[in-house]
Amino acid sequence: MSKKKRISLFRYWTTRYLITLCIGLLVIGVVSSFWITYSETQKRLDIMRLMAGEISDRIVESQGKLKMDPFLFRILDRRQESLRLNYKPFLLILDAQKRPKVIAPGPVPVELARVAVQIVDSNDNATQVKLERGDELLFVKKSIQANQQHVGWVILFTHQKDITRSTTEFQLLFIMLGSLGLLGWLVIYLLTKKLAQPIKDVADAAKQIVMGNYEIHLEKNSREDEIYELIHSFKEMADRLRQLELMRTELLAGVTHELKTPVTSISGLVQAVKDDIVTGEEAKEFLEICTKETTRLQKMVEDLLDFNTFAVGDIRTRRESQNMGDLVQEITHQWRIGQEEERLELRVEKPIHEITTVTDPMRIQQILYNLLNNAAQAIPGEGRIEVSLSETPQEILIEVTDNGKGIPEEEQSFIFDRFYRGEEKKQIVRGLGLGLSFSRMIAQSLGGNLLLTKTSTEGSTFTLILRK
Template identity: 40%
Template sequence: MDRSLKQTSMLSYWTARYFIILCIGLLVFAVAAVWWTKQQTMDSRLQTVEVLAQDIADRLDGPTGDVVIPPDLTKLLEKRAHYFQLGSGICLIVTDLSGKLLYASDPVTQEELPYKLNDSLDKAREPGMKAITAPITHQEEKIGQVTILQPTKPLTRLTDVWWAFGLALLCLTALGWLTIYLLSKKLSRPIRMVASAAREISQGHYGISLDAQTKERELGELIRSFKEMAGRLEQLEHSRSFMLAGLTHELKTPVTSVKGLIFAVREKVVQGEEADEFLDIALQESVRLERMVADLLDYNALAAGIVHLERDRLDASMLIGEIVYQWRLLQGELLQEPSLCLPEQQVYIAGDSLRIQQIMVNLLNNSLQAKHPDRALQLDIALRVHAEAAEIVVNDNGCGIPVQEQSHIFERFFRGEKKKLALRGLGLGLAFSKLLAKAQQGDLVFNSSTEEGTSFSLLLPLADSQHQDAN
């Protein structure tokens, strides 16, 4: 069952998740830090109690080797406990070498003494108590023992540390959340602008304005690429409208012409030989219209990939010679014989002979249409063999292609200004020829064009055996 994905803003999405992750991370860190601090604090305070026990033990060494209990021992213990912040509840017990109870800061009987001083029962003696002992020595001989029973709770009291640590965690959490909030806000702003611009383009408004300034390279590249895409789409939309208008005009002109001619004959506006001449003109216009429609259908079919192309092993020199010969016959005697420069060895290419002929004839017709009025048309056709492909070069000495039009010659429906005035057509010849070449794993390349002439190259893959020979 499909479920719609609930979407939220990037600002809310990232800040919420970052805040949760930050809190979990800081909580784990806090627990570990508190445990470690607690252990370090306990060890430090136990060492302090040990120092206190040893200090009291040194004070109990009498001059005759007996344990002497000073009368101010209780006050001394209270002062030391207050000074070292050991808290209340500590119990000081002094015994002699035989274990006899000599002093206890809290009421303790001799019978209770073994239980309190039994090291094996230290952990189970009293909940929350810790026993620290220090020997009383006289001339390096033990004469008694001082034992301090210290509650463990004061040892691990971290009230001040807790407040400081909690405040630090709160500040880190707020700072981290503010950081990700500002970063997310900065990142989401240009993305929202691009999304808004995309919606404008989807509605057909291409004149968008993206003024987002960002120092991030990736976001800058996204904005620049989107601007370029929007500009290109606007240009393509303008070209589409312009080309559609041109296409409509080119198709409408012969239809109108044929309609007018046939109407004139039917209404007997013209009769006899003149009527026959009108019908012949109408037939020519119909043929031209049929050719333009066929070109349009062929281009669309090839662009959609539904045209089947053969991949035969062809003799390139023989194929070029036959194509040029047939084309030359259709042009009459006024055209000079094209110059062929073919290699002596046989060159085999892989392709569709009919489609190669279409490309070659289109190039030759374009050269014929570009004939310079002050000089005879001269065509030079050469076949060159490279490591990966065969190159058929077609050069002419025509008028050339204006520089501003050279980058558009392979665009569909594009026609130069001079060609629009001189000939009817759809501007699909070179675009269709390039598609045909690419469909045969080759290419049609524009080499150069000046006032002295134009040069194109048709690249076609070598046949397998020829390719092995070339290598």
């Protein structure tokens, strides 16, 4: 399959903008040409009406007869000079019997005389006539009145093609369109170049990330909001990818260490029992340690398998109607019994009235167990864990609060990431860092969410939100 040849963003859009600009200016030029022609035609007709009116007023003698003096030609010449006309209308005067009396300049063509009779006989408002030989003429006619009587007509003709010979307006139009085209191309060129540069910078930065270099430098001081958001989001993505890459490296080392430690311990203890290095009660103790290490190793493998299942969204739930107060009381009681240490005080607060909803009690237990275990790990010595149940018109809230050291600000945005463990927790607690990530995915599968709602040096609060 052949690949289409790709061109740069700058060239692509500049070319298309230029084509669009040229088409637009061409359309404007055509429309403007028609408008100029129409305006010039109307202006010429108005001048001819003015001239025809002046001639009709001066051509009548006091006795009501037509006065055929040479001054008629001087009127045409003066108007041509004063109005700076580049044409001279053809003058034709008809008497009351429609006979030609005055023609200027030159003799009247037979066809024009016949057309003049047709014009005065017509009652429409036409201003254009076409001769048999194909010439198109513009005309105006003016009735000559004397003593309230009609004594003749003044008709002025001019060739339609003479209008196009007046090139001043068209020259100005072409100059204007050419200037607009040049200005438009220059603006498009500069704007496209300015727009393409940050996109090119982001594309180059993306290539660096593909090659494994996350230390990218992009100009963040763009005044355009969209460009700023693009660069800012891309920079945040790069920082996030760098953090994830570090987490992946740490995860590989951590998982290898976490799995290797119990395997090495089991191997050494079993070998000692096998070689009779230890016997009797000591051998039984070694085997008990092996059993615990095997259970812990099995739990890690189950967590990894659950992670793969949860990651693809395959979280199965069995929903049933539950009294949330009784459910929370039962889960916290079971967790407290499973704790070997008595250093922690566990308090449960719930409203007097019943709060019921349809949910999966086993999944709720998984979430609360993770939250309670994390709360216990966050308290270095004696401390207190509080579990409170409340509701709003749309939601049910279960809050787990501890009085531990809290979560550092730089780690708060990562605590729900898979395999993430805080720096201090890595040194104290062994595990894969999947608890909070699993818990949030379970909560979302139930139609709710899990949030860190408060943390400080005096403790942290996680809130499980369930929809009613």
